[in-house]
Amino acid sequence: MRVVAIANQKGGVGKTTTAINLGTALAAIGRKILIIDCDAQGNASTGLGVDPTARARSSYDVLVGEASLEQSRISTAVPNLDIVPGSEDLAGVETLLHEDPRKNFKLKEAVAAYRARVSAGEDTPYEMVLVDCPPSLSTVTINAMTAADSVLVPLQCEFLALEGLSQLLRTVDLVRGGLNPDLDIQGVVLTMYDRRNNLSDQVASEVRSFFGAKVFQTVIPRNVRLSEAPSFGKPAILYDHKCSGSEAYIRLAQELMERERER
Amino acid sequence: MRVVAIANQKGGVGKTTTAINLGTALAAIGRKILIIDCDAQGNASTGLGVDPTARARSSYDVLVGEASLEQSRISTAVPNLDIVPGSEDLAGVETLLHEDPRKNFKLKEAVAAYRARVSAGEDTPYEMVLVDCPPSLSTVTINAMTAADSVLVPLQCEFLALEGLSQLLRTVDLVRGGLNPDLDIQGVVLTMYDRRNNLSDQVASEVRSFFGAKVFQTVIPRNVRLSEAPSFGKPAILYDHKCSGSEAYIRLAQELMERERER
Numbered sequence: 001m002r003v004v005a006i007a008n009q010k011g012g013v014g015k016t017t018t019a020i021n022l023g024t025a026l027a028a029i030g031r032k033i034l035i036i037d038c039d040a041q042g043n044a045s046t047g048l049g050v051d052p053t054a055r056a057r058s059s060y061d062v063l064v065g066e067a068s069l070e071q072s073r074i075s076t077a078v079p080n081l082d083i084v085p086g087s088e089d090l091a092g093v094e095t096l097l098h099e100d101p102r103k104n105f106k107l108k109e110a111v112a113a114y115r116a117r118v119s120a121g122e123d124t125p126y127e128m129v130l131v132d133c134p135p136s137l138s139t140v141t142i143n144a145m146t147a148a149d150s151v152l153v154p155l156q157c158e159f160l161a162l163e164g165l166s167q168l169l170r171t172v173d174l175v176r177g178g179l180n181p182d183l184d185i186q187g188v189v190l191t192m193y194d195r196r197n198n199l200s201d202q203v204a205s206e207v208r209s210f211f212g213a214k215v216f217q218t219v220i221p222r223n224v225r226l227s228e229a230p231s232f233g234k235p236a237i238l239y240d241h242k243c244s245g246s247e248a249y250i251r252l253a254q255e256l257m258e259r260e261r262e263r
Numbered sequence: 264m265r266v267v268a269i270a271n272q273k274g275g276v277g278k279t280t281t282a283i284n285l286g287t288a289l290a291a292i293g294r295k296i297l298i299i300d301c302d303a304q305g306n307a308s309t310g311l312g313v314d315p316t317a318r319a320r321s322s323y324d325v326l327v328g329e330a331s332l333e334q335s336r337i338s339t340a341v342p343n344l345d346i347v348p349g350s351e352d353l354a355g356v357e358t359l360l361h362e363d364p365r366k367n368f369k370l371k372e373a374v375a376a377y378r379a380r381v382s383a384g385e386d387t388p389y390e391m392v393l394v395d396c397p398p399s400l401s402t403v404t405i406n407a408m409t410a411a412d413s414v415l416v417p418l419q420c421e422f423l424a425l426e427g428l429s430q431l432l433r434t435v436d437l438v439r440g441g442l443n444p445d446l447d448i449q450g451v452v453l454t455m456y457d458r459r460n461n462l463s464d465q466v467a468s469e470v471r472s473f474f475g476a477k478v479f480q481t482v483i484p485r486n487v488r489l490s491e492a493p494s495f496g497k498p499a500i501l502y503d504h505k506c507s508g509s510e511a512y513i514r515l516a517q518e519l520m521e522r523e524r525e526r
């Protein structure tokens with residue numbers, strides 16, 4: 001059971017879209033996947049068609065220690081794909097956990113408890129857990145990085161998106177230095193690539209020269225079907241599996257599984 | 264001196280692009296403008312060509328009470344436009360101010376101190392102060408809303424961007440109920456509108472039916488020149504004043520000044 005934090009404090013770079021569609025593509029090739037929606041807006045939950053009234057328990061309850069992963073997860077319309085929904089309450093986590101000496105380990109402890117259930121034969125394992133992070137380096141994102149085996153960084157092919165990279169990498173180093181020594185960078189995924197626009201190419205080549213082989217070969221193109229799909233409560237792969245966005249996420253899932261095999 | 268917080272916790276909706284280009288357009292019609300960059304990535308500072316080494320003091324110093332606005336502001340390449348730069352240290356504000364009973368009033372107090380200087384003839388007033396907020400409803404954004412006369416909400420014409428609106432409005436109500444009774448919503452600006460795509464129209468009409476006259480007539484189109492300009496350290500209006508993005512921000516500045524006159 002590998003835990004991957006999908007994180008980047010720059011807003012609107014495709015974290016949620018990657019969590020939903022990479023998760024769906026992995027589930028479509030038979031892997032059992034859990035998405036943990038750690039964003040107060042609950043975009044991943046909406047994009048997977050989870051009605052706001054069906055979110056009795058959420059990642060907030062898990063982070064504050066009031067519910068386990070198995071109590072909070074619900075199934076989605078996609079076979080093999082479960083989700084722990086997000087909740088507006090997450091905006092209050094920073095304040096609520098401030099005095100708690102274990103504030104950075106809450107998600108790690110919840111994952112460890114689930115792994116113990118699996119070892120005891122009380123539950124079936126997920127092959128991968130994807131954590132959709134909010135656009136900040138706050139306690140929620142630190143929790144995700146502390147619980148994770150690796151960080152997947154969606155990077156929009158825009159100039160301003162390059163600015164926050166060094167801060168993100170320093171944060172990963174900080175977490176690796178204290179909270180989670182085994183944390184590594186799974187990879188960088190270029191998103192919203194528009195081949196008609198020079199800027200996309202410039203950003204892509206700059207990222208490849210900086211991150212080298214860590215950058216996935218698969219590049220996610222800008223594709224309006226990806227942004228339409230959530231309005232139907234479906235991942236793009238169910239909404240329109242032939243569009244360029246869906247095909248790219250299917251390729252990304254395959255590339256990710258190859259990397260996992262080589263590990 | 265009116266203070267306007269440019270806020271929306273959804274990431275990547277055009278908060279920084281609006282702060283830079285609306286600020287530049289207002290300065291170009293002769294208004295004296297101050298931008299306060301409250302985002303840890305310092306995108307507004309970069310987009311206005313402020314070199315990272317020239318950011319000796321920042322909005323962080325203002326928020327923790329170690330520097331005044333006039334000590335932290337610097338001029339930009341745009342006449343009539345000054346900026347208080349952003350800084351990575353802002354990521355630590357939440358923790359640093361947690362125990363401070365005045366934690367939500369830091370920016371308000373700095374603005375009040377500046378106003379006192381103006382009354383005493385020690386400084387010239389800004390006609391407007393634009394605060395570029397980070398993509399969260401944390402202490403930094405609450406500070407901006409507490410110091411502000413009104414909130415300007417950039418809203419991307421995308422389905423997922425609608426999700427966070429109710430939480431944003433509740434936060435404005437909360438701030439109005441306790442910290443800043445005079446806070447109102449200046450308006451909603453539709454951004455990244457793409458007329459080739461139905462979704463943009465659907466989102467735009469949904470927003471207009473929800474917010475009515477609060478929605479600016481001016482709609483900002485998706486225009487690649489707006490995303491290229493920051494890589495040259497220039498606002499779009501200096502980089503390419505004839506492009507559709509620049510023209511839209513010039514119209515928005517005029518519409519905003521009309522609204523201010525009618526107030």
Ligand SMILES: Nc1ncnc2c1ncn2[C@@H]1O[C@H](COP(=O)(O)OP(=O)(O)OP(=O)(O)O)[C@@H](O)[C@H]1O
Binds near residue numbers: 015039134135221424
């Ligand atoms: N490849 C793409 N092509 C076109 N639109 C996209 C693509 N990826 C994401 N989008 C759209 O862009 C917007 C931002 O994407 P998304 O919400 O996934 O980013 P995020 O990083 O999760 O944002 P936040 O920082 O707010 O959590 C959404 O409206 C989404 O539908």
Ligand SMILES: Nc1ncnc2c1ncn2[C@@H]1O[C@H](COP(=O)(O)OP(=O)(O)OP(=O)(O)O)[C@@H](O)[C@H]1O
Binds near residue numbers: 160279487491
């Ligand atoms: N109208 C537009 N047309 C095309 N690109 C745009 C437009 N407005 C903004 N952009 C680009 O979209 C990206 C997101 O915009 P911006 O950074 O201003 O949003 P933001 O809300 O400030 O993001 P964050 O939540 O990270 O602070 C940037 O790369 C910017 O250059």
Ligand SMILES: [Mg+2]
Binds near residue numbers: 016043
């Ligand atoms: Mg998201």
Ligand SMILES: [Mg+2]
Binds near residue numbers: 278280302396397
């Ligand atoms: Mg910004």
